[in-house]
Amino acid sequence: MDGTPTDSTRAALRDRQLEKAKRLVALIESGDDDAANRLIEELGRMHESLLFEQLGKLTRDLHDALNAFRGDSRLMEIAQSEIPDAKERLNYVVAMTEQSAHRTLNAVEESLPAAENIARQADELAASWDRFRRRDMVADEFRALSREIAGFLETTAEDAEMVRRNLSDVLMAQDFQDLTGQVIRRVIHLVQDLERNLVGLVRISGERLAVPEGRGKPGKQTEATGPTVAGTAGSGDVVTGQDGVDDLLSSLGF
Amino acid sequence: MEKSMKILVVDDFSTMRRIIKNLLRDLGYNDTAEADDGSTALPMLKNGTFDFLITDWNMPNMPGIDLLKAVRADEKLKSMPVLMVTAEAKRDQIVEAAQAGVNGYIIKPFTADTLREKIDKIFERVNAGA
Numbered sequence: 001m002d003g004t005p006t007d008s009t010r011a012a013l014r015d016r017q018l019e020k021a022k023r024l025v026a027l028i029e030s031g032d033d034d035a036a037n038r039l040i041e042e043l044g045r046m047h048e049s050l051l052f053e054q055l056g057k058l059t060r061d062l063h064d065a066l067n068a069f070r071g072d073s074r075l076m077e078i079a080q081s082e083i084p085d086a087k088e089r090l091n092y093v094v095a096m097t098e099q100s101a102h103r104t105l106n107a108v109e110e111s112l113p114a115a116e117n118i119a120r121q122a123d124e125l126a127a128s129w130d131r132f133r134r135r136d137m138v139a140d141e142f143r144a145l146s147r148e149i150a151g152f153l154e155t156t157a158e159d160a161e162m163v164r165r166n167l168s169d170v171l172m173a174q175d176f177q178d179l180t181g182q183v184i185r186r187v188i189h190l191v192q193d194l195e196r197n198l199v200g201l202v203r204i205s206g207e208r209l210a211v212p213e214g215r216g217k218p219g220k221q222t223e224a225t226g227p228t229v230a231g232t233a234g235s236g237d238v239v240t241g242q243d244g245v246d247d248l249l250s251s252l253g254f
Numbered sequence: 255m256e257k258s259m260k261i262l263v264v265d266d267f268s269t270m271r272r273i274i275k276n277l278l279r280d281l282g283y284n285d286t287a288e289a290d291d292g293s294t295a296l297p298m299l300k301n302g303t304f305d306f307l308i309t310d311w312n313m314p315n316m317p318g319i320d321l322l323k324a325v326r327a328d329e330k331l332k333s334m335p336v337l338m339v340t341a342e343a344k345r346d347q348i349v350e351a352a353q354a355g356v357n358g359y360i361i362k363p364f365t366a367d368t369l370r371e372k373i374d375k376i377f378e379r380v381n382a383g384a
Contacts, residue, residue: 168366171276175363178267179341182312 013050017043063129068204075197078190093180099144107166107173114159121152257282258306262369264288264321265296265339266313270362274339277366281373292316296324297333306376312341313348319351327357335376339364 280290289295291313337358
């Protein structure tokens with residue numbers, strides 16, 4: 001783990017600091033102010049180097065996380081082409097459903113007055129027909145009724161054909177459900193894909209970031225393990241002194 | 255063209271199946287059955303007496319192109335006319351369907367006239383070839 005060598009580095013640093021502090025006490029007691037001041041400066045620099053080491057590590061974590069993000073081609077693909085694509089697809093759904101709704105409404109608006117007309121005329125004719133059957137109608141009236149019936153049959157045939165055509169149109173307008181359904185399924189698939197990839201990214205980043213975060217908590221990881229020993233477990237990931245920190249930071253563009 | 259022929263309509267969207275069935279009834283074909291994807295359609299075709307297959311392409315489990323290939327590979331079904339009615343409009347796909355032996359290819363959205371025209375054309379050819 002990343003934390004162990006760093007902890008051992010810190011322990012080593014603490015030992016060196018303690019040793020220098022003891023020397024500082026001895027120097028001050030012996031009255032050697034110049035040497036004591038130099039030692040105080042040295043102690044300050046040691047603290048700085050620890051800060052730089054931690055900063056360097058955080059920077060590297062960030063760098064790696066960003067690289068992992070850039071390197072994830074699936075996410076790139078989603079971000080660069082599929083999300084804009086999905087927007088277009090959803091716009092298509094809006095346009096298709098709107099078109100179908102208008103097509104249906106147009107057919108209904110044209111058919112309703114015809115249906116109402118047929119009903120009203122049929123009622124009027126039924127009343128006249130009733131009178132005719134009760135022999136309550138003079139010859140002139142019957143001739144007029146006869147003309148009305150002929151006209152009614154003609155317009156009804158035309159209207160029925162128009163209503164049939166409009167109902168066919170309403171039928172065809174329902175094709176939007178299939179077409180938009182396919183598109184919506186694709187977008188749902190994309191959103192699931194995106195979610196899966198983001199969760200993956202969070203997991204990768206979480207593994208990196210969990211180490212510095214865990215460092216502040218008590219536990220095995222934060223226990224000192226003594227000086228770093230080359231070739232031992234965990235020694236590979238430790239910077240070697242200030243030069244190592246500087247090299248690392250310069251590799252990151254510092 | 256036999257108005258009494260038995261037609262299987264395969265589409266994963268029930269709305270589209272209803273539209274096609276209604277259009278077929280309008281054209282005089284009343285003997286129709288439905289399936290919601292290739293894997294349910296294939297046993298129906300194998301065990302049934304269908305004369306004509308109308309299928310979508312993009313369906314779960316078994317897409318229409320695989321159903322078409324399975325039909326062409328089946329000794330009993332291989333000469334059955336197949337009309338594809340699909341939103342898949344890529345050149346490659348149409349070529350693939352043609353190579354797999356499709357008899358007609360309609361792009362959604364389509365009109366009632368287009369469906370009638372393609373069905374007429376398919377059976378003109380089938381009858382001319384017979």
